[in-house]
Amino acid sequence: MTATNAMTSLPRAPMAVLSVIVLACLFGPFIMPYTAEQMDLLDTYAAPSLAHPLGTDALGRDVLARLLAAGRISLAVGLAATLASSFIGISYGALAGYRGGWTDQAMMRFVDVVYALPFLFFVIVLMVVIGRHMWLIFIAIAAVEWLTMARIVRGQTVSLKQMEFIQAARALGLPPWRILLRHIVPNLRSPVIVFATLSIPQAIMIESFLSFLGLGVQEPMTSWGSMIKSGVVDMEFAPWLLVSPAVILAVTLICLTVLGDAIRDALDKRASAGL
Amino acid sequence: MTAIVELTDLTIRYGDIIAVAGLSLSLQPGGCLGIVGESGSGKSQTGLALMGLLPKAANVSGAIRFGGLSVSGAQRRERIAMVYQDPQSSLTPHMRIAAQLAEGMAHPAADKIEAALRRAGLPDPTRVAKAYPHALSGGMRQRAMLAMALARQPDLIIADEPTTALDATVQMELLQEFVKIKQAGTAIMLISHDIGVVAGLADDVMVMKSGAVVEAGPAETVLTAPQHDYTRELIAASVIKAQSTCRHNPAKTPRIAVQGLSKTYRLGGDLFAQRRSITALHPIDVTLHDGETLAIVGESGSGKSTLAKLILGLEQPSVGRVTWDGADIAQLSAAQLRAARTKVQPIFQDPFASFDPQRSLGASIQDAIDMHHSHSSVTALLADVGLPPDFAAKYPHEASGGQNQRAAIARALACAPDILICDETLSALDKTTQTQVLALLAKLKREKNLSMLFISHDLDVVRAIADRVVILKDGRLVEEGSVDDIYERSSDPYTCKLLAAQTVPDVAAMRAKISAFETSAPAP
């Protein structure tokens, strides 16, 4: 199966839902009657109604409008930080595993070190040294997310390296990077795709922790993670404040998960060998 | 008596590809059906269909009756055991041989496992039982696979090329074993490209080509009086003619020299296991001269593949050094070594495992072409080894054993190498294809002055292509000499025995040979 027809065989429903969510987040805010910032202190915690389909929040802001605006940030953070961390994790882990020996030892002990460093201080130091930039969110998230990816990839690479087809590739005189790129990485796609989809919600939640520390998204802008976080307190008397962001995040993730699995299955050239 | 299996009109399709077309056969208890035919003709697919183990991509039609009943694959598998063509990938890599054997047995016990391994011709069953598949040689894995089938005491054994990785003497022993189990009432379906093997064992023979049966009947009839052109061709091809190579006058420049090379593997590797080791190769000196074909012959497990891997620099020697054109490969930088690899190309013993499962065969060959900026095309290379152009799109698991092997040859040739290291390169091919590939190699040798290190247990092939022969036994060099020296004048008892155990494509002669063959005592 070629890559293109692998894509066309992806399940339709999650693709459709995902597209709707993405498009709504991108273009929704332009056609909404309210902006995400517009407050009405006389209409706080209003239950869903025709005027406010998902109700209003503590400041009387329209939840739907906020949800869509927040989606831009959360989707961007979730996807971009995951892409970045996957990229780093895969390259790093594959290199360490493929090289083996002391290179591997040194690289993986470095991973241990980064794991252990206190994240909160890492973020604060980052802000002190660089300042409060939006793109620091991605750096901060990617900085923690790549670690487990690197470990998984490294573990798989060490095993793959022993396979005869890698020896065959080496015997051809392929340079290491090419072996990594052409043979190792494609054979890693299964855990990689899965772990990447696992990282997305984490990235989204880390983002809300970062904004707690003052890095990144600041009110009145918001993100799904922050909306969920503050919605928890209100859940008993204004459940829509929790339910709306939680549901849209869950639905997005379900779609991404199903898609991820489908892509994984479609990319597995050997799948047809199964019984 | 009811047939133990009966296939009617079996057809296996993969999309547009018809792997097996309307095949029918039947096999009596205690009978032996030999299936011969060209590579890719659907032999293995037929076997897998009987086992009910065809991949889900397969579209199967036709009737399979077992013991007169139409039963499910799982029920058939209760009574059928199969020796798979590809022992390397077909053994579970993380389980010891003993464990893999035990789970197929009704009442496993250590001594029964060892007995089964011994019956399969393994000289050191205790070690093999404890070993993981990767620590075994190609031939040992094949016999372990066979032992696994024997240990199940099935009513039918489907043996798919069970002796391709074995030298003639061991092959002989196994044929004797097959005769025994056959006499005990077990039916055998023997798939082989070696007409001699089939001749020695089969009651009936079926000849296949492109998924269809071309001819079937009692062995004597089919093999002595073939009706069909293709059958005739096959039988004729089984006597391989010497290739006209410039055998006489190879230049004496050494291309590859091996000095005092040895390899010791550590065994065990468990947490507190006492360290044991096995010396796969004792210090050895070998030289491959320019334009020469040096054959390495020796019984299974004698260290041939180990030697090849050491020469290729894919394994680190325990002692000794390897030089390519005078340069010690251990001294070369990574980049220099990579550059030098252009000249030296291997063809691995196990072609399936040597292809990336996630890349098409064409892509793998293209990689080699790109690597060396050679001008060949995938299509041309495939054609050279007798594969159609559309093969480029196939993945390794979609090709037959022989097709993968040919793709491996094509990949090695894609680099236009000066030196080929061939490890049992022709073992999975039928004789016609073998002849074709041999001719190709001879041509390259003539035109491009190709040097070859040719590992094989097939003495006919060796004789046909080699200039010099080195004989290994238990990791030691026992004899070295020109082909003629070895074949005509050898005094080494092992060499003589090897020569004596050659198969012949003749029913009567072969059967006599089998019953007369003297079983060697297991090596100490």
Add this chain to the structure above:
Amino acid sequence: MLRMIFQRLIIAVPTLFVIITLAFAMIKVAPGGPFDGERALSKAVQDNLNRQYKLDRPLLEQYAHYVGGVARGDFGPSFQYRDQSVTGLIRQGLPASILVGGIALLCALGAGLGLGVWAAQRAGRLADRLVMAAAATGLALPSFVIAPLLALVFGVALRWVPVAGWGGPGNLILPVIALAVPYAASIARLTRAGVVEVSSAPFVRTARGKNISQTRLLWRHILPRALMPVVSYLGPAAAGILTGSVVIETIFQIPGIGRYFVQGALNRDFTLVMGVVIVYAALIIVFNLIVDIALQWLDPRTRGQST
């Protein structure tokens, strides 16, 4: 193998040292000190506190003092909890974290493996998609949502188990569930992918040919390979789950050390943060070592290689 373990334990010492040094540096660069809080202290009081905790000394001296203490097994006094040693705080808190985390880890493994395998055997079908969707939901709902929901439903509304608290076995149920859910979901996803992948390997066909039971096929032939990514994932996951989660511990009032990672840091309780960092680092090092051993065990071909 023994050599590898030995080698890794030796390397652990400089690794820990690097971690301590970097963490110390980060902590010192961060603005804010342990006595900066909502309730402002007058300058004289601040000065006295700083003097008492040697925060008025040059950084290098503080560092040397701290490292010297750690070398002797003394993690210093907590800044936030007066008259308490960090060693004592960790010793009191770690058992609770390990108890809750350990049970949660086992539950997550059981549920994750079970669901993952179950879904893999139905790969591409509705059941598979449903299980994986459930896993995605488990991942989408962070523990600070799951935990209060569980407490509301089973504690306040149904009154089956205590809402929070520590002491009885009943107190473990909700925190264990809340802690285990995301890990179980991750394990299920990784397991499913691994099983699907390995199931198409030729050796599985051989094993099937022997007509062995599904269980055996799964446990002996498929899972050892399929679980390698799960095992890799489990190293850091185990270290994380065993050191507790600040959210679970505050919501269910578990006296563990998970809270110190965040609260200690927010309160700038430097020594406490360093203490939990060292504990976590030690666990990371140990678990990653165990993982590497397990990976070699799962793939015999990789044995005998260094690291």
Add this chain to the structure above:
Amino acid sequence: SGPIERPERTDKTRLVRVNFDEIRALDPHKISVVSDSNVAADQFQGLTDLGPDAKPIPGQAKAWRVSDDGLRWTFELRGGLMWSDGTPITADDFVYSFRRIINPATASPYANLLMLIEGAPEILNGAAAPDTLGVFAEGPRTVVIQLTAPQPVFPEVVAIAALVPVPKHVIDMHGDAWSRPENIVSNGAFTMQSWQRQAQMVLKKNPRFIDADTVALETLIYLPISDEMTAVRRFRAGEVDIVPTFPDQMGPVLKEQLGTQVRVTVNQATYYYVFHTQKPPFDNPAVRRALSMAVDRQPLVDSILRSGYRKALAMVPPDTGFYGAPSQPDWATWTIEERRTEAAKLLARTGITPQTPLDIEIRINTSDTHQRIALAIAQMWQPLGINVSLFNTEAAVHFADLRKGNFKLARAGWVADYNAVDNFLFIFLSDNEGLNYARYNSPRYDALVTQGQAASDTTQRMDFMRQAEAQLLADSPIIPLFYYVSKKLVASDIDGWSDNLRDRHRSRWFRFK
């Protein structure tokens, strides 16, 4: 969600009280947060104590008197005072304890409460020995304290949990380890039984407590619950009896569910924004005044805080000790429209108009409430040509930056230590390094406050204070926004709970109906 039933109480001598968080110190001289003082106040008793209404009542001292100049306080101890281990308590214990608090080596966070005592500032700076402190024992039963300035509410000061006596004989024996649960000896209504850190602390009634016969509870359990919602849920499940706070926005729904068990009272604490008065544009009092004027406090308390907070136009909360009617800014009676117009005019004069807007950053420490307040204020300022952005950080960074002056406009708050005006106004003294975040420097204000503090006559004293606050409000280094409330959940069958301004509730008063 309707009213919620709590399960039937089985043990009427056991009360479970939730603390905001785990306590940080058991040693009363080292306490720093409210949780600590709750526990300390139940375990120890000072010279005076606080009644259910938080008014000072006799504690270890049965009576006290002050000299005419208001500087010399004499406390008469009661007879038969004993530590929980049976050792008698004498006036020397108090002298020892006050010296210990002020001793720099103790590093007591509340040491500054003793600054009024003679010699205290020098001792705290390390310039004088602790035994030069103006606290003396005159015989075994009389404690004399010499102040440098009058403090009419001094009897309330010495009731503070951080100023209670500690047992010298135990400290001599165990050193810093004296306050460990296994060693601690106290003189209050309850003594330590067991403590599992972060899980629960069990206190038992102290039979040697001087007023032991009035204590109804046998067992008092403190649960440290830092998650407000957890505490609320546990209360609803009947697992706890007193909850110290709940999220602001939960007020209305909790009232519905729990009725009178929800107790909301105004507190002596002020929430305000502070300007850095040395940095432009806030070095200009007109800008500060305009911004303060333009904030409409009512919607903040009604729509955002929702739990009965009161808006603040001045720093000192109403009803603060002897203060009477607090000062108000001159614009206090204007309508919001008038204020907005005036603010716009003021700002326009400095060149700030909607056409030439001013960008300002409000710094807050991260919390939903702070964020919402800031956003609402931003919206109120918007029409004046003020573009606000929020800058939130965690508390440690926020307050460190306030202390260091790394801000222009920031959120801050103050909770009174005792019921006195000067406890609010001393913050803005120009030499109050560490607390005067605004860097407010008004010689007139300084003089008025100092004069007020020196006045022994209460009326006079309050007069100075009122003038000082008027000056403060006129200069507007701060924008007072609202006064905090204390929000409690108290089980309906508890007797002896009395809502009070000071938010001090000693457990010795509680009993079950």
